[in-house]
Amino acid sequence: MKVGKAIFERRSVRFFNERQIDTSILREILIAGIYAPSAGNLQPWEFYCYCQPDSVDRIRSVSPGIIGKPKAIVVACVNEKKIKEQKLEKWASNAIIDVSMACQNMMLKAFELGVGSCPVTSFENDTLAKALALPSYVKPLILIALGYYDKLPQTPPRDESVIHIETRSCDKPSQEQAKIPEDAINFATEILGFLVTSAKINTREPPSYAIMRLLEAASKICEYLASSYPERRDISESIKNELDTASSLYFIGDDNYISHLEKALEQYLHLLSS
Ligand SMILES: Cc1cc2nc3c(=O)[nH]c(=O)nc-3n(C[C@H](O)[C@H](O)[C@H](O)COP(=O)(O)O)c2cc1C
Numbered sequence: 001m002k003v004g005k006a007i008f009e010r011r012s013v014r015f016f017n018e019r020q021i022d023t024s025i026l027r028e029i030l031i032a033g034i035y036a037p038s039a040g041n042l043q044p045w046e047f048y049c050y051c052q053p054d055s056v057d058r059i060r061s062v063s064p065g066i067i068g069k070p071k072a073i074v075v076a077c078v079n080e081k082k083i084k085e086q087k088l089e090k091w092a093s094n095a096i097i098d099v100s101m102a103c104q105n106m107m108l109k110a111f112e113l114g115v116g117s118c119p120v121t122s123f124e125n126d127t128l129a130k131a132l133a134l135p136s137y138v139k140p141l142i143l144i145a146l147g148y149y150d151k152l153p154q155t156p157p158r159d160e161s162v163i164h165i166e167t168r169s170c171d172k173p174s175q176e177q178a179k180i181p182e183d184a185i186n187f188a189t190e191i192l193g194f195l196v197t198s199a200k201i202n203t204r205e206p207p208s209y210a211i212m213r214l215l216e217a218a219s220k221i222c223e224y225l226a227s228s229y230p231e232r233r234d235i236s237e238s239i240k241n242e243l244d245t246a247s248s249l250y251f252i253g254d255d256n257y258i259s260h261l262e263k264a265l266e267q268y269l270h271l272l273s274s
Pocket of ligand 1: 013119120
C-alpha cells in the first residue's frame with residue numbers, strides 16, 4: 001500500500017466485527033510503532049497490547065472513550081524511568097510527541113493490514129495503570145482500539161485554511177546566485193574552526209563547557225555582523241552584550257543567565273525583521 005493511501009484513507013474505526021486479530025498481525029503493528037522517530041532516539045515508550053477478552057473488558061470499563069468492542073487494545077505509555085535515567089526531565093514533553101508519532105505509525109500499519117483502529121485519550125490514566133498493574137514508572141498516554149471492520153466511516157471534514165505556505169518570489173535572486181563577500185567566507189571559515197575544535201576538546205572538558213563555547217561562537221558572529229553591516233551594528237552589539245553577560249553568569253552557575261539569553265533572542269527577532 002502507498003503511504004499516501006494509508007494517510008488519506010485511514011479512519012478512526014469504532015465498530016468492529018467478531019474476527020480475531022492474529023498475534024503476528026498485532027506484532028507487525030507494534031513493530032511499526034517502534035520505528036517512529038523519537039527525540040534523540042530515546043524511545044521513551046512502552047507498548048502493552050491486550051487481546052484477551054477479559055483484559056479488553058477491563059480496559060473498556062475505565063475508558064469511556066472506547067466506543068464499540070475492539071478485539072485488541074494497545075496501551076501506549078511514556079516510560080518515565082528512561083527519561084529520569086538520562087536526566088532529561090526538561091525534555092519530557094518530547095516523550096508525548098514520540099509516543100504520539102509511534103501511535104500514528106501503528107494506526108497506518110494497521111490500516112495497511114486491513115485492521116481498523118481508533119486512538120483514545122478519554123480514559124482514566126491512573127485507574128487504568130492500576131487495573132493493569134503497570135510498573136509505577138510507566139504512564140499510559142494513548143490507547144489504540146484495534147479490530148477488523150465491515151465498513152470504514154466517512155472522512156470527517158478537514159480545514160485547509162490552517163496550512164500556511166510561504167510564497168516565493170521568482171524575481172528574488174536565490175542564495176546560490178547571490179554573491180558572497182570574501183570577508184564572509186573568511187569569517188565562516190574561522191567560526192567553523194572554532195566550533196569543530198570546541199566539539200573535539202569538549203570530549204575532555206566538563207560537558208557544561210559546550211554551552212559556553214556556543215555562546216562564544218554566537219558572540220563572535222555578533223561581532224562580525226556589527227563590523228560588517230553598519231545598519232545592524234547597534235542591535236548586533238546589544239545581542240553580543242546579552243550573550244557575554246549570559247556566558248559569565250553561566251560560568252559561575254548563576255541561573256539568571258537564561259534571562260539574558262531570552263533578551264538576546266528578543267533582540268534577535270528584531271534583527272530578523274530589520
Ligand atoms: C489525541 C486523540 C484522542 C482521541 N480520543 C478519542 C476518544 O477518546 N474516543 C474516540 O472515539 N475517538 C477519539 N479520537 C479520534 C478522533 O475523534 C478522530 O481522529 C477524528 O474525529 C478524525 O477522524 P479520523 O481519525 O477518522 O480522520 C481521538 C483522536 C486523537 C488524535
